[in-house]
Amino acid sequence: xxxxxxxDGDGNCMVCKSKxxxxxxxxxxxxxxxxxxxxxxxxxxxxxxxDGWECPDCDNPIAPTNSSxxxxxxxxxxxRAIENxxxxxxxxxxxxxxxLLSGQVAHDSNPQSSGHNHILELLDQGFNCSFCMQxxxxxxxxxxxxxxxxxxxxxxxxxxxxxxxNCRHPIPSKMASNPRINSSLVVAIRMAKMSKDVGSKVQPKxxxxxxxxxxxxxxxxxxxxxxxxKANACSGxxxxxxxxxxxxPILAENDPERKQGVLVGETWVDRxxxxxxxxxxxxxxxxxxxxxxxxxxxxxxxxxEDDEDHGEWFLYTGSGGRDLSGNKRTNKTQSxxxxxxxxxxxxxxxxxxxxxxxxxxxHKEKRSSYAPEKGVRYDGIYRIEKCWRKPGIxxxxxxxxxxxxxxxxxxPWTSDDHGDHPRPLPDIEELKIATDITERxxxxxxxxxxxxxxWKWSKPPPESRKQAVVDGKGTKKVRHPKQTKTIRERLLKxxxxxxxxxxxxxxxxxxxxxxxxxxxLEGAFAGQTFVRQRICEGRRTLRAQKNIMKCPSCxxxxxxxxxxxxxxxxxxxVIDSLQxxxxxxxxxxxxxxLDEETVDAExxxxxxxEKNDATDGVIKDKEVCNTDAxxxxxxxxxxxxxxNTPSKxxxxxxxxxxxxxxxxxxxxxTIHTDNTQNCKRGAIDVPEATVCTNLQASPVGxxxxxSDPQKNDADKICLSNPAVGVQTRGKKKKLVEG
DNA sequence: GGGCCCGCAGGG
DNA sequence: CCCTGCGGGCCC
Numbered sequence: 101x102x103x104x105x106x107x108d109g110d111g112n113c114m115v116c117k118s119k120x121x122x123x124x125x126x127x128x129x130x131x132x133x134x135x136x137x138x139x140x141x142x143x144x145x146x147x148x149x150x151d152g153w154e155c156p157d158c159d160n161p162i163a164p165t166n167s168s169x170x171x172x173x174x175x176x177x178x179x180r181a182i183e184n185x186x187x188x189x190x191x192x193x194x195x196x197x198x199x200l201l202s203g204q205v206a207h208d209s210n211p212q213s214s215g216h217n218h219i220l221e222l223l224d225q226g227f228n229c230s231f232c233m234q235x236x237x238x239x240x241x242x243x244x245x246x247x248x249x250x251x252x253x254x255x256x257x258x259x260x261x262x263x264x265x266n267c268r269h270p271i272p273s274k275m276a277s278n279p280r281i282n283s284s285l286v287v288a289i290r291m292a293k294m295s296k297d298v299g300s301k302v303q304p305k306x307x308x309x310x311x312x313x314x315x316x317x318x319x320x321x322x323x324x325x326x327x328x329x330k331a332n333a334c335s336g337x338x339x340x341x342x343x344x345x346x347x348x349p350i351l352a353e354n355d356p357e358r359k360q361g362v363l364v365g366e367t368w369v370d371r372x373x374x375x376x377x378x379x380x381x382x383x384x385x386x387x388x389x390x391x392x393x394x395x396x397x398x399x400x401x402x403x404x405e406d407d408e409d410h411g412e413w414f415l416y417t418g419s420g421g422r423d424l425s426g427n428k429r430t431n432k433t434q435s436x437x438x439x440x441x442x443x444x445x446x447x448x449x450x451x452x453x454x455x456x457x458x459x460x461x462x463h464k465e466k467r468s469s470y471a472p473e474k475g476v477r478y479d480g481i482y483r484i485e486k487c488w489r490k491p492g493i494x495x496x497x498x499x500x501x502x503x504x505x506x507x508x509x510x511x512p513w514t515s516d517d518h519g520d521h522p523r524p525l526p527d528i529e530e531l532k533i534a535t536d537i538t539e540r541x542x543x544x545x546x547x548x549x550x551x552x553x554x555w556k557w558s559k560p561p562p563e564s565r566k567q568a569v570v571d572g573k574g575t576k577k578v579r580h581p582k583q584t585k586t587i588r589e590r591l592l593k594x595x596x597x598x599x600x601x602x603x604x605x606x607x608x609x610x611x612x613x614x615x616x617x618x619x620x621l622e623g624a625f626a627g628q629t630f631v632r633q634r635i636c637e638g639r640r641t642l643r644a645q646k647n648i649m650k651c652p653s654c655x656x657x658x659x660x661x662x663x664x665x666x667x668x669x670x671x672x673x674v675i676d677s678l679q680x681x682x683x684x685x686x687x688x689x690x691x692x693x694l695d696e697e698t699v700d701a702e703x704x705x706x707x708x709x710e711k712n713d714a715t716d717g718v719i720k721d722k723e724v725c726n727t728d729a730x731x732x733x734x735x736x737x738x739x740x741x742x743x744n745t746p747s748k749x750x751x752x753x754x755x756x757x758x759x760x761x762x763x764x765x766x767x768x769x770t771i772h773t774d775n776t777q778n779c780k781r782g783a784i785d786v787p788e789a790t791v792c793t794n795l796q797a798s799p800v801g802x803x804x805x806x807s808d809p810q811k812n813d814a815d816k817i818c819l820s821n822p823a824v825g826v827q828t829r830g831k832k833k834k835l836v837e838g
Numbered sequence: 839g840g841g842c843c844c845g846c847a848g849g850g
Numbered sequence: 851c852c853c854t855g856c857g858g859g860c861c862c
Contacts, residue, residue, distance in 0.1 A: 334847095
């Protein structure tokens with residue numbers, strides 16, 4: 101069998117040496133190590149499970165697995181089906197494979213898999229120490245970002261091993277001899293455990309959001325739904341990509357599932373299934389519409405006895421006028437007059453504008469010959485030609501609408517092979533006693549094109565005010581177990597980056613077990629150049645030197661770590677999950693706070709950077725050269741006082757040194773923040789080309805006043821005052837707590 | 839088949 | 851956040 105190796109710290113496959121794209125990478129569910137899918141194909145079958153994939157290193161035959169062989173063979177079959185699908189490009193295949201293996205399709209039909217469930221998954225999968233397969237006890241984190249129990253780690257080291265058990269990256273000797281417990285991870289595990297406990301105890305009451313793609317294919321699939329009834333289930337996945345306020349037919353282009361659109365005559369078992377195909381979204385209400393905007397669809401379900409159905413045209417009754425007190429959803433008895441407001445008004449808007457209105461008929465309409473025997477059927481597009489009010493059968497005034505069919509396809513009850521032609525309006529007897537009559541003035545937006553012989557938009561359809569429901573978007577609230585409200589507070593307390601003091605984004609754990617945001621730590625050293633050099637003095641060659649970069653928290657040398665800093669993925673996932681959970685529970689207010697805080701902090705960083713420039717009395721260049729590389733302590737970063745600014749004296753001192761030959765430099769690495777991997781916070785953005793060598797002038801625009809870059813020494817460190825880019829996180833959807 | 843219940847979604 | 855609402859399951 102071919103050699104099995106993961107990707108290295110730079111993301112390069114250690115087998116084929118290439119750098120796989122994101123789609124080509126699969127992460128081990130246990131150790132989170134990235135592996136190149138292409139180089140792994142031989143092991144996928146054997147070790148795939150719906151819960152995630154386990155790499156050859158972690159795949160332990162003794163380890164318990166909760167996946168049934170059936171599901172496993174399903175997965176294998178699915179992978180093969182993807183591979184054999186000639187209609188897919190390699191890229192599409194890669195995406196599908198990745199989705200499949202990451203459990204995003206089919207196998208996870210639980211619609212409530214969000215929030216704390218992510219943490220449960222982490223606890224159940226990716227968090228375990230790869231030695232004992234348990235949650236890490238006294239966790240230690242390697243520079244490559246993998247977590248182990250202290251004891252397991254020490255045992256491993258005791259066996260003489262000096263590489264990471266997961267990714268085979270070298271373990272620094274200092275860490276081998278004195279591994280530090282990662283206290284943030286301890287807290288993360290504890291909080292995740294707490295979250296697990298709380299989640300299992302408390303009654304469902306709080307609204308969280310679930311994504312459309314996480315919803316069930318059918319609305320009757322959750323345990324709770326089965327228990328309490330389909331009507332009480334959350335609705336299923338929306339299969340079409342039209343926005344909820346879409347007018348007119350649902351076309352093939354909005355039907356990624358079947359690529360045919362919603363066809364006239366299509367029938368669903370009930371309103372919930374009808375909703376899934378976008379024909380009529382409300383699952384109780386008969387009118388889908390917005391009073392200022394128009395109505396998109398109506399359902400004929402026999403809810404109002406005044407309805408009068410003639411197939412190609414019908415008289416529809418507005419909603420309201422009924423007493424729904426006492427937890428009722430419907431009530432056959434009218435108790436007051438209907439008015440042209442809310443949904444009734446939306447129908448009047450559609451009447452005035454001549455918008456196309458989708459019509460569905462339900463089997464529950466017993467008095468109509470045109471209603472289907474079973475289920476709910478899409479009957480096509482109608483237009484509202486007139487509306488008015490009149491006293492209803494029960495004596496109270498009702499809103500009335502004359503719907504006339506205008507669809508390009510024949511109605512389900514005709515044997516015609518063509519759709520509707522414009523027809524004269526029927527003679528409506530009740531108009532004689534009608535009040536508040538509204539008739540359309542001007543040409544309707546949806547009209548018959550006699551040249552083309554089809555119904556179509558004669559004017560552009562109204563612009564949607566909502567977002568289409570597509571994968572990853574279209575979130576709906578759903579009830580979830582209540583959690584404590586202290587999560588965010590604890591997150592801030594326990595998972596603050598030691599530099600920016602905010603909840604860490606893409607946390608890095610240094611070998612000295614301190615945690616920082618990737619961007620903050622890289623930003624702190626941005627532009628600094630690792631220079632290893634030999635200095636030739638006459639015939640003597642001094643030994644290679646390198647710069648020392650100190651941990652902002654404890655001053656330990658982390659220069660080696662900084663060359664290949666690895667994000668602590670487990671920690672990151674838990675923080676992300678807890679944050680998401682906290683936001684979902686605590687609501688939008690805190691998101692706003694966070695956003696403002698973030699912006700504030702970033703602005704402060706910029707201001708303080710500018711202030712530093714000014715207070716030094718000279719316009720310092722973007723880089724300040726300093727041989728001894730005195731890295732400011734964490735709380736000094738971003739607000740350095742002039743006195744501890746690594747600067748002039750040292751620069752002068754440096755300038756006294758002999759300028760070495762360019763050839764003397766044998767290696768140099770510039771720290772820069774990687775924009776592609778950068779966290780959402782994006783606190784500090786450093787141009788990649790911020791390299792400063794002895795012979796190069798300042799990399800950033802402004803000139804160093806009073807100093808000549810040419811005079812700088814080779815082994816200096818260029819402390820860049822980086823170009824600062826501020827990027828705020830996008831506003832989150834508003835969350836509502838029930 | 840009618841009464842009752844109540845989750846859910848969406849408008850405002 | 852409150853109100854509305856042409857559902858759907860269950861019980862009688």
